[in-house]
Amino acid sequence: MSNSQYETYETTYAPQYGPPSYEPAYEVWQEASYSYQVAYEETLDGVPLAREPEPEHAYEPGPEPVVPAPGRAEMRRGGRGRKSTRVPERTVAGGGSGPDTMRRLVPQALVVAFLAGGTSAFVANDKAVQLIVDGKPRTLHTFADDVGELLADEGVDVGDHDIVAPASTTALASGDEVAVRYGRPVHLTLDGERRRVWTTARTVDGALRQLGVRAEGAHLSASRSSRIGRDGLALDVRTERTVTIMADGRERTIRTNAATVREAVAESGVTLRGQDTTSVHPDSFPRDGQTVTVMRITGTREVREEQIPFDVERTEDPTLFRGTEVVVHAGQAGVRRVTYTVRTVNGVKQRPKRVGSEVVREPQKRVIKVGTKQMPMSVAGADGLNWSSLAHCESGGRPGAVDPSGTYGGLYQFDTRTWQGLGGSGRPQDAPAAEQTFRAKKLYVQRGASPWPHCGSRL
CATH class of the missing domain: 1.10.530.10 (Lysozyme)
Incomplete structure (x- = not known):
């Protein structure tokens, strides 16, 4: 039910509403190679977003009722040969006539005139408008003076991300159309970059057009015809990019919307085998204009034996003269077996990398006696x-x-x-x-x- 004194009723016809010229949006995107500039639409569900203010309606009251003068029972002929009309006297209840009868009619005539004037003002303030909320139209009668009052009367709450056309301060006239479009959050991942944006579009296709996203040849996580509810939508978009793959002495340039460098390399017809890798991480996102080099890697293992130095232990001996040193145990170096991997990248041998070791023989320390005797x-x-x-x-x-x-x-x-x-x-x-x-x-x-x-x- 409307808050107005009249019932709200649905229209019995289905008007055709074409798509708006432009869709409103609330974000301005500036991405690596894309510029997403949002332009507000000129119309919203067929209703202009901005218009010249309309003049206030002036309602002229109807003519005042003519009340016969008391004591006159006829109209005299006057002017240029006009007929005079005689009004016969009537007998009222109770046998009265003449002046008494007129005195009774005057108050009744005044009441009728007052009711006629009030009804005219009442009808003049009543407006038939069409309200379109999120694409759903209905025609209703309202006494609201402007758009904001109409929305308040109808219980339509408008948030920061919603659009109202015309503006809330616009005065209402009978026959006006008012459109409300709710904002919807979109968790957008565009070419690996995540952002939360707002859109008033009700479909994925409309949202992409609002945001200025180039969707031709792009991968979409949802179809373009998918509806976007009030709760929003998570949308992953990978636009088509140019990537150059360098492999085996050849250069391959492809157009792709791959999610990873590994996928782009596979699309170019190059196969990664064994320890093969790429100049950038294979799981990274391929950027437009990027050049990726495939590195063919072969690896071998080498085992080497290395000496472990022994420690030297010196002990004082009072039986030896000062300055005399006697080696009791000569000491022996230990042996360690070390494993290295040697990689060859695109035919170039790299520096060996140590990957493991084990001790084959423990070192034996050298023992020396040092004399302290004078x-x-x-x-x-x-x-x-x-x-x-x-x-x-x-x-x-x-x-x-x-x-x-x-x-x-x-x-x-x-x-x-x-x-x-x-x-x-x-x-x-x-x-x-x-x-x-x-x-x-x-x-x-x-x-x-x-x-x-x-x-x-x-x-």
Whole structure:
């Protein structure tokens, strides 16, 4: 029921409403290579969106009723030969006539005149208009002064995304048409980019035209004829794009609406095998004008053995002279087996990539004893000799010197057996110079200069 004093009734005819010239929309899109500019339609369901303001309706009241003057029972002839009309006196109930009768008729005539004028004003304010809500027309009578009041009376709520034509402040006149189109949210994914937009179109095709989306050759997740309800719709659109595929020394340019680079490569007739891949991620979205290079990949495995360095452990030994180091355990490097993959991309060998390893042999640490005992410098019976001259003759004064045969070493060219017999450890050439001189003095006390047959005379 209408809020007006008259009933709302449906039309008994089906008017033809052609599609609007342009559809309204509420978003302006600026995408990578597409510009979606929205233009408001000139008409909405056949109703102009904007029009000149109409003048207010002026209703002239009808003629005042003519009331006979009291005390006159006839009209005299007057003017140019007009007939006079005699009105015979009537007898009223109760036997009265003449002036009493006229006094009774005057109030009744006034009441009739008042009712006639009020009915004229009532009829003048009543308007027959056509209201089209979301494409559904109905004709109704209303006393509303403007479009906004009409919509309020009819309980039509209009939101920020809805369209009303003409504007809500437009004055109403009988015969006007008012159109309301509700906005609908569309969760649009266009070429991989997601956006929430609003449209007043009732179909997918109308929404695409509103948004300026190029739909020729495009993939649509819903058919163009699909209806869009008040709750909206999720729509995925992939427009047709140009993509160039470089593979096996050939260039292929295709038009595609593929969702991934992998699909575009397959559409070009190129097959990815084994470890083959593309210059961009195969699951990424192919852009218009993009060039994708297919990389043919072959891979091999290589196993290499690598050494594991050993640790060195040093311990103090108070039985050894200071500066003396004795290797107790020489130590041994470990062995690790390492696996690498070697890729060849389009015929070019890449840097090996380590993918695994295992220890074949654990390393063994080196153990060294370090002497802390104070080295004695004096040996009775040998301190006054020229030991530096003997050392220069035997080894050139070099503590680590070794003869070509490897048998003799150190300043005084000890052999290892003699050196250890004098209390030395390890090899003589590894001992400090002071210890070598001390051992040489002890040898001289035992055997004289005979251990140095060529240079002994220098002492």
